Amino acid sequence: MTSPHLLWLLAGVGTILVLASVIGEILRARLSPAGENPVIENLNARINAWWVMVICLALAFIAGKPGVVLLFALCSFAGLREFLTLTTHNRADHWSLVACFFLILPLQYWFLATDWYGMYSIFIPVYAFLLLPVTSALRGSTKDFLIRVSETQWALMICVYCASHVPALLYLQIPGFEGRNVILIAYLIFVVQLSDVLQYVWGKLIGRTKVAPSLSPSKTWEGLIGGTLSATAIGTALYWMTPFSPLEAAGMCLLITLMGFFGGLVMSAIKRDRGIKDWGHLIAGHGGFLDRLDSVIFAAPIFFHVTRWVWSTT
Amino acid sequence: MTMLRSFAARATGLAISTFARFMTAPRALWQGIEPVPHQRVYFANHSSNGDFVLLWTALPTPLRRQTRPVAALDYWLTSPLRAFIGREVFNAVLIDRRPEARTEDPVAQMVAALDQGSSLIIFPEGQRNSTDAALLPFKSGLYHLAKARPQVDLVPVWIANLNRVMPKGEIIPVPLICTIAFGAPLHVEPDETQDAFLARATQALLALKAPA
Numbered sequence: 136m137t138s139p140h141l142l143w144l145l146a147g148v149g150t151i152l153v154l155a156s157v158i159g160e161i162l163r164a165r166l167s168p169a170g171e172n173p174v175i176e177n178l179n180a181r182i183n184a185w186w187v188m189v190i191c192l193a194l195a196f197i198a199g200k201p202g203v204v205l206l207f208a209l210c211s212f213a214g215l216r217e218f219l220t221l222t223t224h225n226r227a228d229h230w231s232l233v234a235c236f237f238l239i240l241p242l243q244y245w246f247l248a249t250d251w252y253g254m255y256s257i258f259i260p261v262y263a264f265l266l267l268p269v270t271s272a273l274r275g276s277t278k279d280f281l282i283r284v285s286e287t288q289w290a291l292m293i294c295v296y297c298a299s300h301v302p303a304l305l306y307l308q309i310p311g312f313e314g315r316n317v318i319l320i321a322y323l324i325f326v327v328q329l330s331d332v333l334q335y336v337w338g339k340l341i342g343r344t345k346v347a348p349s350l351s352p353s354k355t356w357e358g359l360i361g362g363t364l365s366a367t368a369i370g371t372a373l374y375w376m377t378p379f380s381p382l383e384a385a386g387m388c389l390l391i392t393l394m395g396f397f398g399g400l401v402m403s404a405i406k407r408d409r410g411i412k413d414w415g416h417l418i419a420g421h422g423g424f425l426d427r428l429d430s431v432i433f434a435a436p437i438f439f440h441v442t443r444w445v446w447s448t449t
Numbered sequence: 450m451t452m453l454r455s456f457a458a459r460a461t462g463l464a465i466s467t468f469a470r471f472m473t474a475p476r477a478l479w480q481g482i483e484p485v486p487h488q489r490v491y492f493a494n495h496s497s498n499g500d501f502v503l504l505w506t507a508l509p510t511p512l513r514r515q516t517r518p519v520a521a522l523d524y525w526l527t528s529p530l531r532a533f534i535g536r537e538v539f540n541a542v543l544i545d546r547r548p549e550a551r552t553e554d555p556v557a558q559m560v561a562a563l564d565q566g567s568s569l570i571i572f573p574e575g576q577r578n579s580t581d582a583a584l585l586p587f588k589s590g591l592y593h594l595a596k597a598r599p600q601v602d603l604v605p606v607w608i609a610n611l612n613r614v615m616p617k618g619e620i621i622p623v624p625l626i627c628t629i630a631f632g633a634p635l636h637v638e639p640d641e642t643q644d645a646f647l648a649r650a651t652q653a654l655l656a657l658k659a660p661a
Contacts, residue, residue, distance in 0.1 A: 212624070216474060220626040226616050232623040415626060416476050 138315050140376035144325060145193055152189065155182045180420030188418070188427070192324070196317050200305050201248070203320065207302045208244040213424040214294035214432075215240065217414040221405075222286035227276035231267050231287060239263050240295050247299055250306045252449065259296040264288055293432055294425070300435040307439075307447040312378045319442065322377055323391060326370040327434050330392040331399070334362025351403045354396075363392040378446050390441065391434040398433025402426075458537035465538065466506040469499065473614055473627040477507040480657065481633030482604055484509050488568055489602045489634070491516070492591055494584055494654060495572035496612035499622075503611055504570055505539065507629040517562055518570040519555075521546050542569065556593045563598050573650065579617045583655060587647045595637035595646065602634035605650065607657035630657040 159179040167175040195206040219232060239259065246255035268284040304319040338358025346354045370388035374381045402425060406414065415423020425432075443449065469475065477484070493504055501518040508516055522543040525535030535541045542562045545551035559569060571594075573587040595603055607630045615622040635653055637646050 213474070216624045216626060219623075220610065224613075229616060229619050229623060233621050236624055237621070415474065417474055 138318065140315065140318055141196060141321055144318070144321050144373075144376065145189075145196075148189055148325065152182065152186055155185070177420050182420075184418050184420050192321075196321070200302075203305060203317070204244055204248050204302045207298055208240065210424055210428060211240055211244070211295045211298045212236065213415070213417065214298060214428060215290055217423045217425050218290040218294050219287070221409045221411070221414075222290055223279055223282050224287065225276055225278065225283070227274035228271050228283055228287065230274070231270040231284075234267065234270065235287065235291055235295075239267075239291060243295050243299050244302075247303055247306070252306070255299065255303070259291050263291055267291075297432045297436050298428065300439040301431065303439055304435075304442070306449070307443055308449045309378045309442075309446045310448060312446075318376050319378075319438075322370070322373065323434065323438050324431055326366055326388050327391050327395040327430050329369060330362050330366035330395055331430050332362075333365050334358040334396070337361030337365070347400065350400065350407055354400065354403075359396055363389065363396065366392050378442075387438065387441070391438050394434040394437050395430030398429040398431075401433070402429040454537060458533070461534065462538045465502060465534075469502050469506045472622050472624045473503060473611065474624075475503055475507045476626065476628045478628055478630045480630055482602075482631050484512060484631075486511050486515065487602060488563065488566065489516075489604050490563075490569045490571060490591075490594060491604045491606045491631075492571050492573050492650065492654070493606040493608055494578065495574050495576070496578050496608070497615050497617075498577070499611055499615055500572065500608050501539070501570050503608060503627060504606055504629060512568070515566065516568040516570060517542050519544060519559060519562075519572075523547060542567075546575070556590055556597065559590070559594055560597045563594075563601060573647075577617065583658060584651060587651055589643055589647070591650060592637065592643045592646050595635075599637055603636065603650065604634050605632040605654040605657055606630065607632070607654060609658070632657045 159175075159182045162175050163170075163179055166172050170176055191206065195202040198205075215235060219235070224232060243255055243258055246258060267287065268280075271280070271284055271287075301320055301323065304323065305316045307316060307319070309316070335353070335358065338353060338355045338361075341361070342353075342355030342357045344356045345352065346356055346359060367385055367388040370392075371381055371385040374384035377384055377387075379387055402414075406412065413422025414425035417423060418427055421427045491504060493500060501520065505513055505516065505518065518539050518541045520535060520539075520541040520543055522545045525531050525541060525543055535543060542558055544555035544558055545553070546555075559571070562569060571591065573591040574585040575588040575590075576585070578585045591603070595601075608627065609630070610625055610627040613623075614625050614627065632653055635650055641649075
């Protein structure tokens with residue numbers, strides 16, 4: 136599933152990471168030789184984690200469709216594990232939680248792998264939505280019932296349903312773009328994550344006005360506008376590897392960077408409500424899987440459906 | 450044959466701890482004590498059969514090798530598989546909880562294990578806690594152990610969330626993140642009474658319950 140365009144993109148990301156690693160090491164040597172500066176240490180931990188994430192993604196791309204589907208199924212599993220750790224549930228929900236992990240998640244990715252669009256696009260919003268509360272109800276506990284079933288459904292929608300729309304991009308059929316769908320995934324992830332990084336950088340450099348002070352101290356209007364616009368500009372410059380014209384690419388990039396920002400905002404609101412800073416601890420420097428994927432999770436379904444509606448024949 | 454058994458024990462141990470990581474992504478929080486190979490008695494809350502597996506998994510490998518869980522003989526010797534896992538995989542110090550049936554004093558067994566250089570994992574509540582209370586009253590074993598070997602660090606360990614992963618009576622666990630908080634070590638004071646020491650140990654353990 137490798138194409139020259141994918142190799143170009145990976146080479147570009149590799150160059151950015153080499154540059155970031157060199158700068159990180161210089162900063163460490165100057166400002167934090169004994170590891171005493173937490174900001175520098177966190178920066179280097181983040182860069183190292185980026186290396187691991189990019190290598191995992193590249194390996195999945197090389198392994199082809201099964202590799203990409205499996206990688207995102209595992210990300211969904213880790214994300215769901217983080218999300219359901221924080222939701223309201225009691226012993227009566229045990230079987231519905233077991234079903235989330237060991238029945239609904241594998242089925243969703245199975246429907247995806249067999250290209251059954253009519254099923255994977257409604258399985259969780261219809262079948263899981265209606266049947267899952269039944270298992271909780273049959274156990275007879277009514278305390279916080281609506282809260283329990285809603286939060287479980289929300290966890291499934293975010294961590295499984297929305298996340299599965301990243302590998303779903305592989306199954307679109309775009310005339311003249313056959314065999315290159317993996318570019319759509321690489322492009323989506325690259326632009327959205329680049330926007331995250333650039334929002335952070337712009338925010339650190341000139342950020343003054345907070346977007347939602349009660350929610351996140353690090354999200355500023357300057358960071359938002361600077362980050363989304365510069366990521367959109369870079370994404371637009373890469374239009375030649377996508378099925379989009381330059382103008383279309385700009386529109387798509389603006390759409391997914393904004394959705395990515397909204398994802399970060401909504402997921403921050405949940406974290407703030409539950410009194411935590413990070414979803415998890417498995418990605419050093421970043422937090423959990425959901426901390427890193429929140430923006431991609433929000434952008435993926437919209438990117439998928441707009442692309443499918445306008446460009447795909449399926 | 451011995452080599453084969455010890456290989457099987459190591460492979461089983463790896464499989465069990467990998468499974469525990471998959472289900473709970475355990476997060477060790479070292480608060481007031483460092484993960485260094487120092488002789489210790491880890492005493493933890495007990496709400497699930499998986500407690501000592503998770504604590505054992507959360508220890509760095511060099512510490513894990515020298516750490517033996519103290520477990521109930523009446524549970525672990527009921528089938529050959531359990532006996533293999535208890536004895537060979539975890540190298541457990543098996544004690545008899547039934548005073549009328551036992552031939553060896555549990556505290557003497559634990560002291561003997563300490564004298565061989567091992568660290569121990571114990572659950573001072575003496576049984577799994579399925580009540581709404583955070584902790585059951587501690588048994589006196591922790592105090593007698595502290596008196597017998599006063600130089601050994603007694604480390605409180607709070608295991609959070611595992612009772613939600615596998616509630617009592619359920620067969621299939623549900624994957625949720627667990628945290629294992631290690632607190633500052635305790636030692637018994639020379640003139641401290643049993644009740645005062647056990648109250649202090651209980652408080653030290655409860656203090657770890659609130660997330661940091």
